[in-house]
Amino acid sequence: MNTPKIDNSVFKRLRFVLVETSSPGNIGAAARAIKTMGFGELVLVNPRFPDAVREEAAIAFASGAQDVLSGARVVATMEEALQDCNFAAAISARLREFSPPVVTPRAVAAQIASDAGLRAALVFGNERFGLPNELVQQCNVLINIPANPDYSSLNLAQAVQVLAYECRMAELGEGRQDSEIGFRGEMAGVAEIEGMFKHLEEALVAIEFLKPDSPKKLMPRLKRLFARTQLETEEVNILRGIARQILTPKQERKPKE
Ligand code: SAH
Numbered sequence: 702m703n704t705p706k707i708d709n710s711v712f713k714r715l716r717f718v719l720v721e722t723s724s725p726g727n728i729g730a731a732a733r734a735i736k737t738m739g740f741g742e743l744v745l746v747n748p749r750f751p752d753a754v755r756e757e758a759a760i761a762f763a764s765g766a767q768d769v770l771s772g773a774r775v776v777a778t779m780e781e782a783l784q785d786c787n788f789a790a791a792i793s794a795r796l797r798e799f800s801p802p803v804v805t806p807r808a809v810a811a812q813i814a815s816d817a818g819l820r821a822a823l824v825f826g827n828e829r830f831g832l833p834n835e836l837v838q839q840c841n842v843l844i845n846i847p848a849n850p851d852y853s854s855l856n857l858a859q860a861v862q863v864l865a866y867e868c869r870m871a872e873l874g875e876g877r878q879d880s881e882i883g884f885r886g887e888m889a890g891v892a893e894i895e896g897m898f899k900h901l902e903e904a905l906v907a908i909e910f911l912k913p914d915s916p917k918k919l920m921p922r923l924k925r926l927f928a929r930t931q932l933e934t935e936e937v938n939i940l941r942g943i944a945r946q947i948l949t950p951k952q953e954r955k956p957k958e
Contacts, residue, residue, distance in 0.1 A: 711814045711872040714821060716742040717783045717861060720836065721774040727739035729762030730772055731825075732857030736766035736867035738758045739872075743773040744782045744822075751775065762858075762913075779836055780892060787888040788813065788821040792812040792864060793832050793842040793855045799921035800834075801928035806867040809844050813900035814871035818888055823864050828857055838924050839891060841931070897937045897944075898924060 717735055722728055722745060732743055745753065753759055756768050763770040776782050783789055790809055791801070804812075813821045824840060826832035839841060845853060846863055855863070889897075902920055905911035911919050930936075946954065 709817045711810075711821075711868050712739045712741075714819060715740060715813060715818070715868055716744055716745060716778075716782075716786065716820075716822045717865070718744045719748070719857070720746045720779070720782075720824060720832060721748065721830075721863075722753070722825075722857065723749045723828050724857075725750055725756035725759035726762045727857045728753050728773070729759035729764075729766075729863040730755075730856075731841075732759075732763040732770040732773065733766040734858055734862035734865050736769045738862075738869040740865055740868070741769050741772070744763055745775045746779060746782050746873050747777060748775065752790055754827055767813075769833045772887060772928065779839065780895075782824075783822050783839075783891045785890070786820050786822045787820045788889045789840040789886045789891050790821065790823050790842045790844050791832055791837040792846075792860055793837060794825055794827045794845065796845060797834060798835065799918060799925055800837050801840055801925060802842050803841045803845050806844055806846055806864050807871075809842055810864070810867035810871035813868060814849070819886070823861075825857060838921060839895060841891075843929055845878050859924075870894050886935050889932045889934045889937045893934065894927070894932055897941050900944040904947040907948055 715723060715801065717731065717740065722731075727750075727860060728743075728745065728748065743945075750756055753777070754773050756881060759770060774782075790804075812826065814820050822833065823844070824836065844864070846860060847851075898920065901923070902911065905919070906913055918921060952958065
């Protein structure tokens with residue numbers, strides 16, 4: 702009997718997220734860029750025009766990609782945009798002191814394509830302001846397109862095109878890498894990791910390691926440290942367990958089996 706084959710290719714596991722896009726034309730052009738490379742999932746976080754996908758310029762620039770454009774999900778927060786994702790990449794022309802590891806589009810495309818367990822989001826910023834630091838810090842990696850150092854800021858939809866192309870090429874065989882290094886557990890979701898950081902922060906305040914009125918760069922540094930590790934759900938649970946233990950007075954602690 703023929704069992705239907707589940708399509709677990711990168712085309713079904715990758716979502717393009719545009720944050721606070723100003724120009725409906727760019728949204729349309731991004732839809733086209735995505736579709737030409739075989740992708741279909743577009744999410745808009747707080748676009749300047751809430752009805753951007755029905756704007757004339759968006760429709761014109763989308764050309765034959767009306768289905769991707771009209772199917773775009775419009776949401777109010779990053780949390781909603783990243784729902785069910787366990788890997789998020791911020792795409793930014795700007796490098797920052799506290800960011801997750803910086804990688805090239807090609808390297809990240811190879812990583813996403815070769816790991817069928819990843820449900821990934823590529824997160825693009827606003828045309829003028831790019832992405833805020835808090836959003837970048839929520840991501841596992843920061844993708845920088847190594848452009849002309851004297852003029853490195855691409856048009857938003859063209860940056861989408863570069864990423865979509867690299868991901869397609871990675872899926873079709875080029876640049877595939879074998880990322881299986883023995884046993885790997887379930888990758889932790891972005892929301893799970895955020896929850897863990899809140900918990901950890903609370904515990905660090907409780908033991909007065911973190912001073913709320915002079916936090917320095919402790920949390921951004923810890924986020925950067927963990928962003929390098931590809932946390933698994935089990936590991937997130939261990940770290941939360943440690944935070945819980947710190948926050949529970951000794952006499953109330955249950956003995957650990
Ligand atoms: N002036 C903004 C750039 C906005 S360009 C800034 O300083 O960040 C709009 C978006 O396109 C960016 O947020 C980013 O997602 C993407 N982009 C443009 N050029 C890029 C590059 N060289 N590398 C990575 N992303 C780029």
